[in-house]
Amino acid sequence: MTEIKKTPLHSLHKQLKAKMVNFGGWDMPVQYESVLAEHKYVREHCGIFDVSHMGEIIVEGKDALAYLQGITVNDVSRLELGHGQYSALPTEDAGFIDDLIIYRVGAERYFLCVNASNIEKDFEWLKKHKGEHTVTITNESPMWSQLAVQGPESEEALKAILSPSDQARVADLPYTNITEASFQGKKGFIARTGYTGEKGYEIYIPNAIASSVFAELLEKSNAKPIGLGARDTLRLEACYLLYGNDMDETVSPIEAGIAWAVRFEKGDFLGKAKMEAQKAGTLPARKMVAFKLSEEGIARHGMDVYVGDRKVGVVTSGSVLPTVEGAGGMALIEKDAAALGDDLSIDVRGKRKLAKVVKRPLYSAKVK
Numbered sequence: 001m002t003e004i005k006k007t008p009l010h011s012l013h014k015q016l017k018a019k020m021v022n023f024g025g026w027d028m029p030v031q032y033e034s035v036l037a038e039h040k041y042v043r044e045h046c047g048i049f050d051v052s053h054m055g056e057i058i059v060e061g062k063d064a065l066a067y068l069q070g071i072t073v074n075d076v077s078r079l080e081l082g083h084g085q086y087s088a089l090p091t092e093d094a095g096f097i098d099d100l101i102i103y104r105v106g107a108e109r110y111f112l113c114v115n116a117s118n119i120e121k122d123f124e125w126l127k128k129h130k131g132e133h134t135v136t137i138t139n140e141s142p143m144w145s146q147l148a149v150q151g152p153e154s155e156e157a158l159k160a161i162l163s164p165s166d167q168a169r170v171a172d173l174p175y176t177n178i179t180e181a182s183f184q185g186k187k188g189f190i191a192r193t194g195y196t197g198e199k200g201y202e203i204y205i206p207n208a209i210a211s212s213v214f215a216e217l218l219e220k221s222n223a224k225p226i227g228l229g230a231r232d233t234l235r236l237e238a239c240y241l242l243y244g245n246d247m248d249e250t251v252s253p254i255e256a257g258i259a260w261a262v263r264f265e266k267g268d269f270l271g272k273a274k275m276e277a278q279k280a281g282t283l284p285a286r287k288m289v290a291f292k293l294s295e296e297g298i299a300r301h302g303m304d305v306y307v308g309d310r311k312v313g314v315v316t317s318g319s320v321l322p323t324v325e326g327a328g329g330m331a332l333i334e335k336d337a338a339a340l341g342d343d344l345s346i347d348v349r350g351k352r353k354l355a356k357v358v359k360r361p362l363y364s365a366k367v368k
Contacts, residue, residue: 007052008145008210016225023228024117026053031227038230039322042196046151047226048217051202052210055119056144057126060109061135068110071129071270072102073253075263079104084176084191086261088253089125094271094278095249096256098122099241101193103178111178111189113146113202115243129270145210149223150200150234152366157221158190158201161213166190170201175368184209184216195231197238197365236317236329237363239290245301246288246316246330254278255332257288257360286313287335290362291344292321292328294354304347305331305355312337315346323363328355 005026013020018029029050031038041047059068068076074087081104089097098118103111114122123139130137149158159167166181170190173179178191183205194200205213217223232242239257241247247256254262254275262275277283293299299318304311313333320327331344338344338357345352 005053007050008207009050009052009214012211012214013050013225018225018227021228024053026116028053029225029227030229032225035227035229035233036320036322038224038226039233041224042151042198042226042230042234043323044152046149046153046157046221046223047230048157048214048223049148049150049226049228049231050145050214051148052145052207053116054146055114055116055122055139055141056146056204057112057114057119057123058109058138058140059112059126059135060106060138061133062108063133064108064110064135067130067133067135068102069266069269071126072100073262073269073271073275074102075266076102076104076110077266079110081105081107082177082179084178084193086176086258088258088261089122090253090269090271090275091249092270093249094252094254094274096243096247096251096253097125097249098243099247099258101176101191103189103191105178105189113191117244143207144204145207146202146204147210147214147217148194148196148200148202148231149217150194150196150226151198151223153222154198154200157217157223158203160220161216183213194367195240196234197240197361197363197367198234199366199368233319233322236319237321237323237361238365239330239361242317246332251332252278252285255286255288281335285335286332288316288330288332288360289338289357290328290330290360291346291355292324292326292358292362293346294343294356297346297348297351297353298327299329299346299348299353299355305333306345306347306352307337307342312344321362328358328362330360
């Protein structure tokens with residue numbers, strides 16, 4: 001039996017009386033107070049999430065740019081020093097190995113933030129496709145803890161533990177950019193990113209100071225600890241994808257609704273031809289839609305979606321939607337099955353529940 005993993009903040013979560021659950025092999029806090037209360041607090045104030053289970057991989061060397069261009073969908077050449085971009089690692093058949101954020105942290109050095117469940121898979125995939133490129137690929141995940149500071153008051157919360165010079169850098173940090181900073185005398189990074197649909201930051205710090213930095217944020221700011229339960233409802237309202245639910249190796253970036261991050265003009269990359277055909281409509285494809293239920297019920301991952309009596313797809317993510325009220329989620333359906341405003345029905349535990357296709361995102365993100 002595989003031993004469940006723990007982040008460096010595990011003891012602190014216990015002290016804070018968090019409810020712990022097994023999340024992809026990690027013992028993680030699902031909630032402290034309640035999912036609904038924590039969701040609301042992030043939307044209105046500021047919350048801190050332990051996301052230290054996420055992965056960090058370094059790609060560096062004289063061929064780092066050319067190498068990344070061939071195995072990711074976005075255009076890495078557009079990244080200036082200190083900039084980041086959302087992207088995906090595609091398969092040769094245009095599926096997702098993972099989605100990720102790529103930061104340029106040196107002239108020939110890139111910092112990749114990948115999903116916790118895919119760390120080893122991504123690392124092996126990156127090494128497998130190294131080819132003749134002169135690059136070094138290092139899995140630094142065991143070295144780093146990651147805290148997400150999210151909400152409209154996140155800037156004030158983060159500044160409370162920073163030096164004046166680092167406070168100034170945070171104030172001027174554009175969306176998706178990254179900067180070095182000092183935390184309790186140790187070097188770390190602050191990225192202007194998040195997974196909640198609110199203004200926020202993700203900080204990367206050495207494991208040894210993770211608990212003390214988390215505690216310092218709670219002590220010196222109005223922030224509260226938030227569990228992964230609220231993280232999921234927050235990201236779903238913002239229609240952010242969750243690997244393993246919304247996409248995997250059988251779903252393409254075009255189908256998942258992130259065509260904006262696929263830069264065909266940059267040159268060749270894995271899965272390009274199939275994605276071009278899907279976008280052009282010359283190859284059968286599906287599409288990701290947002291929906292809201294028109295009657296009481298909660299649609300969950302894997303439930304069948306119908307137009308009339310014809311099955312057209314499945315729910316990929318579903319939950320209550322605390323901010324926009326009601327319940328809804330995202331579904332992967334046949335490309336021409338339904339358009340914005342059309343009706344669907346979802347098989348919720350043997351009963352058809354009416355739903356309507358609505359605009360993505362379900363909640364208007366305020367990330368910038």
